[in-house]
Amino acid sequence: xxxxxxxxxxxxxxxxxxxxxxxxxxxxxxxxxxxxxxxxxxxxxxxxxxxxxxxxxxxxxxxxxxxxxxxxxxxxxxxxxxxxxxxxxxxxxxxxxxxxxxxxxxxxxxxxxxxxxxxxxxxxxxxxxxxxxxxxxxxxxxxxxxxxxxxxxxxxxxxxxxxxxxxxxxxxxxxxxxxxxxxxxxxxxxxxxxxxxxxxxxxxxxxxxxxxxxxxxxxxxxxxxxxxxxxxxxxxxxxxxxxxxxxxxxxxxxxxxxxxxxxxxxxxxxxxxxxxxxxxxxxxxxxxxxxxxxxxxxxxxxxxxxxxxxxxxxxxxxxxxxxxxxxxxxxxxxxxxxxxxxxxxxxxxxxxxxxxxxxxxxxxxxxxxxxxxxxxxxxxxxxxxxxxxxxxxxxxxxxxxxxxxxxxxxxxxxxxxxxxxxxxxxxxxxxxxxxxxxxxxxxxx
Amino acid sequence: xxxxxxxxxxxxxxxxxxxxxxxxxxxxxxxxxxxxxxxxxxxxxxxxxxxxxxxxxxxxxxxxxxxxxxxxxxxxxxxxxxxxxxxxxxxxxxxxxxxxxxxxxxxxxxxxxxxxxxxxxxxxxxxxxxxxxxxxxxxxxxxxxxxxxxxxxxxxxxxxxxxxxxxxxxxxxxxxxxxxxxxxxxxxxxxxxxxxxxxxxxxxxxxxxxxxxxxxxxxxxxxxxxxxxxxxxxxxxxxxxxxxxxxxxxxxxxxxxxxxxxxxxxxxxxxxxxxxxxxxxxxxxxxxxxxxxxxxxxxxxxxxxxxxxxxxxxxxxxxxxxxxxxxxxxxxxxxxxxxxxxxxxxxxxxxxxxxxxxxxxxxxxxxxxxxxxxxxxxxxxx
Numbered sequence: 001x002x003x004x005x006x007x008x009x010x011x012x013x014x015x016x017x018x019x020x021x022x023x024x025x026x027x028x029x030x031x032x033x034x035x036x037x038x039x040x041x042x043x044x045x046x047x048x049x050x051x052x053x054x055x056x057x058x059x060x061x062x063x064x065x066x067x068x069x070x071x072x073x074x075x076x077x078x079x080x081x082x083x084x085x086x087x088x089x090x091x092x093x094x095x096x097x098x099x100x101x102x103x104x105x106x107x108x109x110x111x112x113x114x115x116x117x118x119x120x121x122x123x124x125x126x127x128x129x130x131x132x133x134x135x136x137x138x139x140x141x142x143x144x145x146x147x148x149x150x151x152x153x154x155x156x157x158x159x160x161x162x163x164x165x166x167x168x169x170x171x172x173x174x175x176x177x178x179x180x181x182x183x184x185x186x187x188x189x190x191x192x193x194x195x196x197x198x199x200x201x202x203x204x205x206x207x208x209x210x211x212x213x214x215x216x217x218x219x220x221x222x223x224x225x226x227x228x229x230x231x232x233x234x235x236x237x238x239x240x241x242x243x244x245x246x247x248x249x250x251x252x253x254x255x256x257x258x259x260x261x262x263x264x265x266x267x268x269x270x271x272x273x274x275x276x277x278x279x280x281x282x283x284x285x286x287x288x289x290x291x292x293x294x295x296x297x298x299x300x301x302x303x304x305x306x307x308x309x310x311x312x313x314x315x316x317x318x319x320x321x322x323x324x325x326x327x328x329x330x331x332x333x334x335x336x337x338x339x340x341x342x343x344x345x346x347x348x349x350x351x352x353x354x355x356x357x358x359x360x361x362x363x364x365x366x367x368x369x370x371x372x373x374x375x376x377x378x379x380x381x382x383x384x385x386x387x388x389x390x391x392x393x394x395x396x397x398x399x400x401x402x403x404x405x406x407x408x409x410x411x412x413x414x415x416x417x418x419x420x421x422x423x424x425x426x427x428x429x430x431x432x433x434x435x436x437x438x439x440x441x442x443x444x445x
Numbered sequence: 446x447x448x449x450x451x452x453x454x455x456x457x458x459x460x461x462x463x464x465x466x467x468x469x470x471x472x473x474x475x476x477x478x479x480x481x482x483x484x485x486x487x488x489x490x491x492x493x494x495x496x497x498x499x500x501x502x503x504x505x506x507x508x509x510x511x512x513x514x515x516x517x518x519x520x521x522x523x524x525x526x527x528x529x530x531x532x533x534x535x536x537x538x539x540x541x542x543x544x545x546x547x548x549x550x551x552x553x554x555x556x557x558x559x560x561x562x563x564x565x566x567x568x569x570x571x572x573x574x575x576x577x578x579x580x581x582x583x584x585x586x587x588x589x590x591x592x593x594x595x596x597x598x599x600x601x602x603x604x605x606x607x608x609x610x611x612x613x614x615x616x617x618x619x620x621x622x623x624x625x626x627x628x629x630x631x632x633x634x635x636x637x638x639x640x641x642x643x644x645x646x647x648x649x650x651x652x653x654x655x656x657x658x659x660x661x662x663x664x665x666x667x668x669x670x671x672x673x674x675x676x677x678x679x680x681x682x683x684x685x686x687x688x689x690x691x692x693x694x695x696x697x698x699x700x701x702x703x704x705x706x707x708x709x710x711x712x713x714x715x716x717x718x719x720x721x722x723x724x725x726x727x728x729x730x731x732x733x734x735x736x737x738x739x740x741x742x743x744x745x746x747x748x749x750x751x752x753x754x755x756x757x758x759x760x761x762x763x764x765x766x767x768x769x770x771x772x773x774x775x776x777x778x779x780x781x782x783x784x785x786x787x788x789x790x791x792x793x794x795x796x797x798x799x800x801x802x803x804x805x806x807x808x809x810x811x812x813x814x815x816x817x818x819x820x821x822x823x824x825x826x827x
Contacts, residue, residue, distance in 0.1 A: 204599040238531030244696035293629040299502040299590040416737040426744035
């Protein structure tokens with residue numbers, strides 16, 4: 001351990017930091033505003049559109065049997081097979097193209113391929129979860145004084161940092177990052193202006209804390225085979241989804257070495273008496289943050305355990321697993337069945353306010369009725385755009401989309417530099433291109 | 446730090462914002478297979494055998510390392526192989542170029558030698574299959590629970606203050622010093638390498654059409670001694686894709702995730718060699734006289750942009766508008782009209798690199814077209 005020359009004056013770095021924080025604070029705010037203004041869009045209307053399946057299943061196929069007995073589950077550690085298959089059937093039925101059912105067994109001899117063509121889904125479900133426990137170290141800065149304590153608490157609360165209290169003066173210790181340090185500098189400055197304190201006293205500490213890392217993995221492989229006059233495999237697809245979370249127990253934070261204690265216990269008298277550097281230091285406890293060395297071995301011979309109820313509550317676990325199942329089957333569903341997706345389109349800030357509010361609240365037909373009461377001559381660009389949006393959001397036929405395109409073009413004719421209006425035209429052009437493919441698939445039903 | 450510096454930062458941010466928000470139209474381009482596989486339409490999925498799976502967990506305490514090898518049963522090894530195979534099949538079926546089927550006969554074969562022998566003597570009974578895809582994997586992964594040791598400067602600052610003492614005020618000069626401490630920084634890390642050999646073997650005539658062997662590695666570390674600000678910035682710039690949703694930067698990926706991602710990376714290269722592939726290419730626009738048309742191209746409204754640009758160029762053909770018209774035709778796959786428009790633009794401004802690039806792009810596509818058509822026609826005929 002080497003002690004550097006003590007400086008008996010207020011820390012100049014505090015003043016420099018204040019200046020930096022002042023300028024940087026403005027700079028960051030300015031940049032954030034500019035970025036926000038550049039990329040952000042206003043309120044949006046959300047509506048569903050249908051997209052074609054990525055693969056055309058023959059029109060004769062209406063019934064799909066999901067064969068549970070042909071879905072391998074030896075590596076399904078979380079026991080999700082039944083849930084995955086049930087959700088797959090539910091999803092396919094909900095989209096209307098197929099009648100899907102999960103069966104435990106299917107006697108293919110009982111099928112008459114000459115009379116009815118069916119499809120069979122089989123595959124594999126793999127799922128796993130693991131809990132990885134451990135201990136980490138960090139170095140935290142503790143600040144004292146009224147202003148220093150309050151600003152540390154404020155900054156820690158703003159960036160959800162763990163705080164500890166040092167053993168000597170009750171200073172508030174936090175690790176800090178760019179954002180929270182800026183916040184603390186702003187608080188400190190505000191308190192200094194209010195006359196609460198000058199540069200706050202500081203004491204750095206070495207801390208340890210415990211964490212639990214959870215990870216979940218779900219993978220499903222499905223193939224769809226058409227059994228008709230000819231038997232053929234149409235699609236094979238594997239999709240996986242994963243979720244991970246770190247949980248840090250806030251009460252596990254411990255200060256394991258504090259500078260103040262070293263200074264007071266071992267070196268304080270020497271330092272107070274002399275401004276000279278003192279080295280070497282042969283006092284081992286003052287040189288080693290011994291308690292930052294973990295005693296426990298986290299990777300032993302046993303395999304990593306599954307997360308238990310202490311790590312994730314039953315409802316949280318169900319939410320996570322439902323989300324993973326949903327995400328895992330999505331790719332396969334979209335491969336074989338036409339599917340619906342949510343489209344978000346920006347609303348224009350101008351035009352009839354009530355119509356805009358109706359679009360925003362998901363009532364496109366009411367918005368359409370209201371906008372159509374405005375004569376064509378009196379319709380502003382915004383109103384034409386919102387009329388197009390009302391047709392697109394409430395579309396029931398391809399003619400609605402064609403009308404929407406026409407209205408977007410009207411809006412664009414009145415305000416030719418509007419990206420939002422141009423996006424409307426682009427969206428419809430893409431939809432109409434998809435529509436041809438979709439029509440072919442739906443006619444095959 | 447002065448206000449001029451802050452202004453500079455603000456201007457850089459504005460420029461970055463503009464660059465980040467301005468979309469360049471992305472055109473879908475098809476690339477023919479590097480190897481002629483037009484004779485192969487139906488591919489059976491064969492076995493992906495396991496060469497070696499070596500997964501170990503290591504831990505270090507008091508300078509002593511302990512290693513625990515994780516045992517994988519044959520069934521677990523097969524599951525890993527199936528995960529890799531599934532990713533290869535996914536990519537192979539991403540475009541409808543091959544029809545991929547599972548057959549018990551080829552899947553049951555123990556290894557590649559058995560497959561090659563079966564093909565060489567034509568001993569298979571499965572009909573309507575042109576080729577078999579098979580592979581072999583080697584996997585090594587280790588997870589470490591270790592400790593970094595470093596000297597840290599810890600700060601202590603007690604500001605000067607005045608205090609009352611024996612009837613008067615005295616000055617405490619304060620104290621400002623750094624103390625160096627030796628600190629243990631526990632960390633966890635994962636490192637994995639996947640070697641993957643993929644083979645596409647044609648049945649008649651019996652021959653290996655394409656074969657590849659490649660390795661990919663992945664490494665991630667959490668905890669440990671915090672990197673310096675400069676290191677953090679460098680790491681941020683060099684950061685690869687994250688493997689998991691959620692707290693992926695804070696949690697190490699599981700072995701399944703690792704295998705899945707690494708196999709996709711290798712398989713993508715192989716599939717590009719044997720199958721027609723699609724890629725999205727950003728195409729720059731020219732600053733033409735018709736700003737609305739430019740906007741329409743940026744958002745993918747090519748039909749309306751063509752209408753507007755054809756009107757604009759009918760009377761006074763601006764070379765930039767002609768080039769943008771070419772981009773619209775190219776986006777819709779009308780390469781003849783695209784080339785005509787690019788050439789007209791270039792005739793008017795022969796110094797313009799953008800126009801020449803447009804011609805070059807379309808000429809390359811047209812050169813590849815016969816091969817592409819041959820490859821796609823072989824599918825349509827089937």
